[in-house]
Amino acid sequence: MKLRVIYDEMLRTKVAPVTVFDAQLKKEAEEMLSVMHSYRGIGLAANQVGLNKQLIVYELIPDKTDKEQKDLPTIPRTILANAWIVKFSKEKEVINEGCLSLPGLELPVERSLGVTVEAQNLDGKKVTIKAKGLHARVLQHEIDHTNGILFTDRAKELNVLKHYVGAKIVFFGSDEFSAEVFRGLTTAGLNVMAVICESDKPSGRGGVLKPVPMAEIATAVEVPVFKPESKSEIAEILAQLSPHLVVLASYGKILPENVLEIPTFGCLNVHPSLLPKYRGATPLQSAILAGEKATGVTVMKMNAGVDTGEIVAQTSTEIVPDETFLTLRDRLSAVGSQLLIKTIPTYLAGQAKLQRQGIDATQTVKFSKDMGEIDWEKSYSEIDRQIRALNPWPGTFTFVGEQRLKILTAEIKDGELALQTVQLEGKNAVTWTDFVRGHAQQLKKESWYGKIA
The missing domain is CATH 3.90.45.10 (Peptide deformylase)
Structure with a gap:
């Protein structure tokens, strides 16, 4: 039995x-x-x-x-x-x-x-x-x-968080989005017994290994941190911790099915899109690139598929005209944190109404470095969205001679694309005005130069 x-x-x-x-x-x-x-x-x-x-x-x-x-x-x-x-x-x-x-x-x-x-x-x-x-x-x-x-x-005070502190939670996450969701859990007084995140990453021009943001945040509040390399190691660590619930937000790896079965209450994923739209690793960037007017956050119960689990809770928010990946990430991480805290009592109490995702799903892709190059045949609005969506990674760029020129910020002004901040390969970021002043002759040789304001 x-x-x-x-x-x-x-x-x-x-x-x-x-x-x-x-x-x-x-x-x-x-x-x-x-x-x-x-x-x-x-x-x-x-x-x-x-x-x-x-x-x-x-x-x-x-x-x-x-x-x-x-x-x-x-x-x-x-x-x-x-x-x-x-x-x-x-x-x-x-x-x-x-x-x-x-x-x-x-x-x-x-x-x-x-x-x-x-x-x-x-x-x-x-x-x-x-x-x-x-x-x-x-x-x-x-x-x-x-x-x-x-x-x-029949319970009274169903949504009072203090009644749920006995539930042991293991948090999976790696980046800044994860960190805000994690802060929400700990600030609410819930029992986050451990954090599992990605390994240290090379940082800066020297490529010095540095902990991912989630590791630094967890260490600062004295929550144990684990950095497993393999799926088997993830399963071994989680089995030893024996949590009631796993919460995942932007971890960076896919959890195998045997891991999903370890927590008593399963695994909840805080995903920054209105699932089933924009499944996968880049939902924020993809929504901006597509010119969406709205997006949101979904809390779902994970299954073996990639972002295909049942929806536990969902909320939408407007994408403002000048939205960037970073501003949208920071805003949705706060929205997601609040939604999760509101959802956990209902979910743990068995009162959530789980809904299967619809059939109108879209899948995102991981970006490579070369995907940031500007196609100057595209419309100004498409290029503007690309600049806003792909900074800081993989970045939007074009070429001046044989050197990459990163376009960090821009705007649509009087119907034309106006560059604001750029960064030549190996150099510091400067204003577009200053860059033009120092590279006027080189820029005149580029066909794309005449297409911008």
């Missing part, structure tokens, strides 16, 4: 009555008790282990030497079939509940202090149980399960 967790359809199934009381039923009940004890639980319903039967088991033998358990009552081992509540007490109380199928969560739930339950035992004989206190709460919780109801369906 395998314990089912949130978003498994069995947890939302109203299970069938038990009609056959035989040795097989007794065996299943014993196996359920074994699963329950292995997870240190006090109750379990059959659909939590994939059985379509109105069968529940529970037992509590508190450890009186444990200060957290010494005041708990002893609840005898009980196995019930076809249990239903015939009477609720008018008096109610609100206390925190948890569930084996939603590990790491405790939320306040109001329930009756006492109940009367009618059921059948493993021999099919009718039994009546009158329970109070914790015993009554366990019965209500497990009978809810047999009706496809989770305790989070």
Whole structure:
């Protein structure tokens, strides 16, 4: 028997009555008790282990030497079939509940202090149980399960983040977009137990190895950082950490399917596009290049495909006329961080409405250095979008003689392309006016020079 967790359809199934009381039923009940004890639980319903039967088991033998358990009552081992509540007490109380199928969560739930339950035992004989206190709460919780109801369906303060700090999160990310999403998680007080990022990268003209931005941010707040090189190493590290949830934002590598199956609650990806549009590595640049008027952020539950998972949450935002890759990245990282923080409670509580992506998908490509060269046959608006989208990488450039000239900033002015800041290969960035002053004769030899303002 395998314990089912949130978003498994069995947890939302109203299970069938038990009609056959035989040795097989007794065996299943014993196996359920074994699963329950292995997870240190006090109750379990059959659909939590994939059985379509109105069968529940529970037992509590508190450890009186444990200060957290010494005041708990002893609840005898009980196995019930076809249990239903015939009477609720008018008096109610609100206390925190948890569930084996939603590990790491405790939320306040109001329930009756006492109940009367009618059921059948493993021999099919009718039994009546009158329970109070914790015993009554366990019965209500497990009978809810047999009706496809989770305790989070009844929880108060569902969106209060403090109730989710028990969920262990491992964060995958590497760049500045990742860093802002990570900051959102830690600022909210959520339990980010580790960061997994790409290895150090060459930086500057000397090519000195430098940690990626995410590594520096995590180290500064004393969150452990791992930099696995291979897929097998990723799987090994994650298995050792055993998180409840993985959150990924701009990690830079594709996670293999076996890694996605390790976290209890799966993996959420914060992707800066309105999926299914602009799947892949360059959604921000691609949206600007295409002249989109709007884009957004999607939080999705990852699957084996590239950005093909079910949508958990999505929000849109305008792309302003002078938007650059850097301004859009910084803006959407903040939007994505806020969306994720809003989404996590609903998702972990099993209340999110997951939606399959539509069929109108588009795929982005990774850019190479040569892809930044300007085609001067294109319109001014296309070239302007290219300049705004591809800075800093791979950069937009043309040639003066045999030297590359990077176009760092430009604008459309009076219907023409006006360059603002440029950088000749091996030199510092200068204004276009200063560059023209120093290279007037060379520029006159270039056919493209006459096409700009």
